[in-house]
Amino acid sequence: MTLAARRILIIGGGFSGMSAAIELRKQGAEVDLVEIDAGWRSYGAGISLGGATLRAFRQLGILDEFLRLGAASDGVELRTPDGRPVGNLPTPRLAGPDVPGGGAIMRPVLARILADATRRSGANVRLGCTFSSIEHDAEGAEVSFTDGQRQRYDLVIGADGLYSKVRATLFPGAPSPRYSGQAVWRAVLPRPAELKTITMWLGGAVKPGLNPVSAEEMYLFVTEHRPENQFVDPATFVQALKALLAPFPDPMLQTVREQLQENSQIVFRPLEGLLLPQPWYHGRVVLIGDSVHATTPHLASGACIGIEDALVLAEEIGRSSEVPAALEAFQARRWERCRMVVDNSGRLGQIEIENGSKEEHGRIMRDSLMALAAPI
Numbered sequence: 001m002t003l004a005a006r007r008i009l010i011i012g013g014g015f016s017g018m019s020a021a022i023e024l025r026k027q028g029a030e031v032d033l034v035e036i037d038a039g040w041r042s043y044g045a046g047i048s049l050g051g052a053t054l055r056a057f058r059q060l061g062i063l064d065e066f067l068r069l070g071a072a073s074d075g076v077e078l079r080t081p082d083g084r085p086v087g088n089l090p091t092p093r094l095a096g097p098d099v100p101g102g103g104a105i106m107r108p109v110l111a112r113i114l115a116d117a118t119r120r121s122g123a124n125v126r127l128g129c130t131f132s133s134i135e136h137d138a139e140g141a142e143v144s145f146t147d148g149q150r151q152r153y154d155l156v157i158g159a160d161g162l163y164s165k166v167r168a169t170l171f172p173g174a175p176s177p178r179y180s181g182q183a184v185w186r187a188v189l190p191r192p193a194e195l196k197t198i199t200m201w202l203g204g205a206v207k208p209g210l211n212p213v214s215a216e217e218m219y220l221f222v223t224e225h226r227p228e229n230q231f232v233d234p235a236t237f238v239q240a241l242k243a244l245l246a247p248f249p250d251p252m253l254q255t256v257r258e259q260l261q262e263n264s265q266i267v268f269r270p271l272e273g274l275l276l277p278q279p280w281y282h283g284r285v286v287l288i289g290d291s292v293h294a295t296t297p298h299l300a301s302g303a304c305i306g307i308e309d310a311l312v313l314a315e316e317i318g319r320s321s322e323v324p325a326a327l328e329a330f331q332a333r334r335w336e337r338c339r340m341v342v343d344n345s346g347r348l349g350q351i352e353i354e355n356g357s358k359e360e361h362g363r364i365m366r367d368s369l370m371a372l373a374a375p376i
Contacts, residue, residue: 016289046219070105
């Protein structure tokens with residue numbers, strides 16, 4: 001088997017980094033993964049996933065576990081604020097005829113599934129550790145670590161997220177994440193029997209939705225226009241979220257509103273985006289995931305394109321005999337797809353903020369979903 005890089009370091013133990021470890025081990029690479037968080041924790045509530053993500057889960061070998069612990073369904077139900085159905089957005093079954101076209105799961109649950117698969121792959125995982133310096137030459141990279149170790153690798157993969165330290169080291173002049181003008185609220189609540197699939201309410205600058213994350217739970221998400229990226233006191237979370245839901249008389253949403261209490265698990269996050277211009281690599285170091293293309297959640301594809309990065313990079317490493325050729329092929333395959341997701345997600349948010357053209361919004365959504373259905 002051809003293998004451009006045999007000894008590989010992955011910096012960052014999020015979804016992209018873990019997926020890269022799993023796939024590179026299949027190629028026969030020796031993989032070290034370092035994660036700065038000693039608890040290897042994943043924060044947040046639920047995460048919505050499209051058919052392309054479930055297709056990637058099948059390749060990773062975690063689809064059955066996702067279907068057991070998460071929730072999968074077909075279509076996106078659209079409603080008016082008072083609950084009248086106005087349409088259904090189809091979700092093609094990309095993972096196979098037996099697998100629904102979308103789904104959702106709790107972020108910590110998905111992180112645990114991937115962490116277990118990473119350890120089973122034989123990757124060497126070191127927690128509570130990251131790099132302190134990277135020195136690369138034409139043949140490899142010397143990496144010093146915060147635990148005092150120093151090791152040499154054929155390739156280093158930066159998968160350390162939106163505020164990537166690897167990106168700052170590799171490209172000191174790289175752009176910073178940009179606030180979009182929107183924020184999203186998420187809360188985990190009991191799932192009512194009548195909620196069969198992801199459901200969204202249309203109307204105005206506030207966009208609520210519900211998505212099942214298991215047989216017993218769902219998560220509420222509410223996107224709002226927030227011109228300034230200002231701190232929000234967690235003590236005000238319940239009151240603020242209830243106020244956002246007040247204008248929606250649909251009984252299902254009002255029941256959800258009544259369930260919000262001081263002990264509710266509520267997460268608030270300003271929405272930021274980033275698209276690093278090409279190149280995404282320099283020498284023997286390459287970036288994947290949110291470190292190069294962080295997106296807002298309007299297409300439910302941020303995790304998807306990061307995981308896809310891992311699959312494609314491993315494939316190119318496995319089919320090439322030279323690292324530069326593998327990295328160039330990886331970038332060529334990923335650039336347009338990732339650019340499309342970041343730019344189109346950002347434009348959908350802008351249309352919502354401006355209460356702009358519903359026709360443009362619908363066209364972008366349809367075109368994006370068709371593009372995501374294409375093979376990677």
